[in-house]
Amino acid sequence: MDRNGIQHGNARAVAVTALTELLGPKGLLTAAPDCARYASDQSGLPGALPLAVLRPASTDEVSQALALCSRYRIGVVPQGGRTGLSGGACSAEGAVVLSTERMAGIAEIDREAMTLTAWAGTPLETVQEAARTVGLDYPVDIGARGTATIGGTIATNAGGIRVLQHGMTRANVLGLEAVLADGSVVSRLGKTVKDNSGFDLKQLFIGSEGTLGIVTRAVLQLCRQVPQSALALFALPDHAAALACLAAARRRFGSRITAFEGMWPDYWEFVCHATSLASPPMAGRHGFYLLIEVEAGSEGAEDELEAFFAELFEAGLAEDGVLAKSVAEMRALWRVREAVGEADEGFGPHINFDIGLSPSALGRFCDAADVLLAGMLEAKGTLKVGHVGDGNVHLLVAHDGSGRAEERIEAAVYGLLRDWNGAVTAEHGIGRIKARWIGHSRTPEELAMMRGLKAQFDPLGILNPGALFADPER
CATH class of the missing domain: 3.30.43.10 (Uridine Diphospho-n-acetylenolpyruvylglucosamine Reductase, domain 2)
Structure with missing residues (x-):
C-alpha cells in the first residue's frame, strides 16, 4: 500500500x-x-x-x-x-x-415546492432546461453548463455568473444523498427550507471535492424563471468606477442584478484584438469594461439600463456603452466575457489563478499583482477577467513553459494573496494542483479540523487520494 x-x-x-x-x-x-x-x-x-x-x-x-x-x-x-x-x-x-x-436524469420536479431532484451525473444544462419547462429555473450557471454535472458542481461548490443574486451552489442545495468510503449511504433528500434539526450534514459534502463521500442524488432549490432581462456593456475609466457602478446599480435595481462581470484592458485587448475569439462591440480603448444584466422591472428592462447608463455617464463613471437589443446581440456581448474559456491555446503556457477577495479590495489587489509580475522575468503577460460583484478574478499569467517559472510565479502570487487575506480558489476548487497552497488561505487550526473530518469519514484515505490535502491523511 x-x-x-x-x-x-x-x-x-x-x-x-x-x-x-x-x-x-x-x-x-x-x-x-x-x-x-x-x-x-x-x-x-x-x-x-x-x-x-x-x-x-x-x-x-x-x-x-x-x-x-x-x-x-x-x-x-x-x-x-x-x-x-x-x-x-x-x-x-x-x-x-x-x-x-x-447516473443521469431528472428524478422529480416539484413545482409547488420549487425543487428539482436530479441524479449526480445529470449535466447542469439539462437541469436548467427541465426547470424552465415548468416556468422555473436553477440559478447556478457556469460556462461549462453543457458538460459539467450536478454532482461535480456540488463537489466543487461551483459559483459562476449569478452568485451576486443567488449565491454559490451550497446556497441552492436543499438535500442530498452521498455514499461514504465504506459503502454507507447518507440520504436526506428532503425539501424542507427551514430545518434546524442539528448539524446540516449536507454542507460537509458540498465543496469537499469527493474526499468525504460521493454524491449520488440532490434536491435543488429552484427560483422563478425571469421572462425578460436586459444586458449592457459599459466602458469605464478604471476598476474603482466599477465599484461605484455596483453601488449605484444596487440602489436602482436591488436584487434584480443577475450578472455583474468585469474585464480588464489586458483581457479585452487579447480576446478582441490580438485574437479573433470575440468581435469588439465598441470602438476605442478604455480602462475597464463592465457587463451588467438585470431582470425586467415594472418598466422595460432595456429602458431602465439606458437610463442607468445616462446616470453613470453624467457622473463621469461611464465613458461609452452598448445595449443589447436582441438575443443575438446579447450572445455577442456574452461572447466577449466567456471567451476566456478558449484563451488557452492562443495565450500559450500559463497559470490560471482563480482568486477570491473582498470585492472592495479586488481592483487594488490586481494592481499590486501587475506590479509584482512586471518585475519577474518569468512572467510574460497577464489576462484578468472575473465576477466583480463577488470579488472573484481569473488571473491568467503567461510564462516560458518551464517548471521553474510556474514555481516562482505561483509562490509570488499566492504569497501576495495571503497578505491580502484572499482565497487561493474562489470557485474552481483546490483539486491536486492547489493542494500545496491551501495553507495560504486556511490556518493550521482550520486544516487540522479538515483533516480530522477526513479521517472520520474516510479513515483509509481511499476517496480522491491526493486531492485537497498535499499529504492525504489515512
Whole structure:
C-alpha cells in the first residue's frame, strides 16, 4: 500500500474481478484505450491510467463498489463531466475512477415546492432546461453548463455568473444523498427550507471535492424563471468606477442584478484584438469594461439600463456603452466575457489563478499583482477577467513553459494573496494542483479540523487520494 492508501499487487486483480461481477460489462471498463480518456480533467494536469473505470447506475451499486474498494484498499477518484480546472478529477496512480455518467436524469420536479431532484451525473444544462419547462429555473450557471454535472458542481461548490443574486451552489442545495468510503449511504433528500434539526450534514459534502463521500442524488432549490432581462456593456475609466457602478446599480435595481462581470484592458485587448475569439462591440480603448444584466422591472428592462447608463455617464463613471437589443446581440456581448474559456491555446503556457477577495479590495489587489509580475522575468503577460460583484478574478499569467517559472510565479502570487487575506480558489476548487497552497488561505487550526473530518469519514484515505490535502491523511 502506498502513501495515498492505495493497495498494490494481487489485491488489485482480486478487486477488479469482484467489481466486474458487481457492475457487469456496461458498468466497468478495464481496457487501456477505454480507460485513458478518464485519466484527466481540463486542468492540463496529466493523470495516471486508471486501474479500471467504474460506471455504476444506481446508489446501491455505488455503495457496493465503495465497500469493495474499501475492503481491498483501492483508491477511488470520483468523476462527473471532467470539466474541472484544478486537477480534482485526475486519476491517481493505482486508483479506479468512479464515473457518474450512467447516473443521469431528472428524478422529480416539484413545482409547488420549487425543487428539482436530479441524479449526480445529470449535466447542469439539462437541469436548467427541465426547470424552465415548468416556468422555473436553477440559478447556478457556469460556462461549462453543457458538460459539467450536478454532482461535480456540488463537489466543487461551483459559483459562476449569478452568485451576486443567488449565491454559490451550497446556497441552492436543499438535500442530498452521498455514499461514504465504506459503502454507507447518507440520504436526506428532503425539501424542507427551514430545518434546524442539528448539524446540516449536507454542507460537509458540498465543496469537499469527493474526499468525504460521493454524491449520488440532490434536491435543488429552484427560483422563478425571469421572462425578460436586459444586458449592457459599459466602458469605464478604471476598476474603482466599477465599484461605484455596483453601488449605484444596487440602489436602482436591488436584487434584480443577475450578472455583474468585469474585464480588464489586458483581457479585452487579447480576446478582441490580438485574437479573433470575440468581435469588439465598441470602438476605442478604455480602462475597464463592465457587463451588467438585470431582470425586467415594472418598466422595460432595456429602458431602465439606458437610463442607468445616462446616470453613470453624467457622473463621469461611464465613458461609452452598448445595449443589447436582441438575443443575438446579447450572445455577442456574452461572447466577449466567456471567451476566456478558449484563451488557452492562443495565450500559450500559463497559470490560471482563480482568486477570491473582498470585492472592495479586488481592483487594488490586481494592481499590486501587475506590479509584482512586471518585475519577474518569468512572467510574460497577464489576462484578468472575473465576477466583480463577488470579488472573484481569473488571473491568467503567461510564462516560458518551464517548471521553474510556474514555481516562482505561483509562490509570488499566492504569497501576495495571503497578505491580502484572499482565497487561493474562489470557485474552481483546490483539486491536486492547489493542494500545496491551501495553507495560504486556511490556518493550521482550520486544516487540522479538515483533516480530522477526513479521517472520520474516510479513515483509509481511499476517496480522491491526493486531492485537497498535499499529504492525504489515512
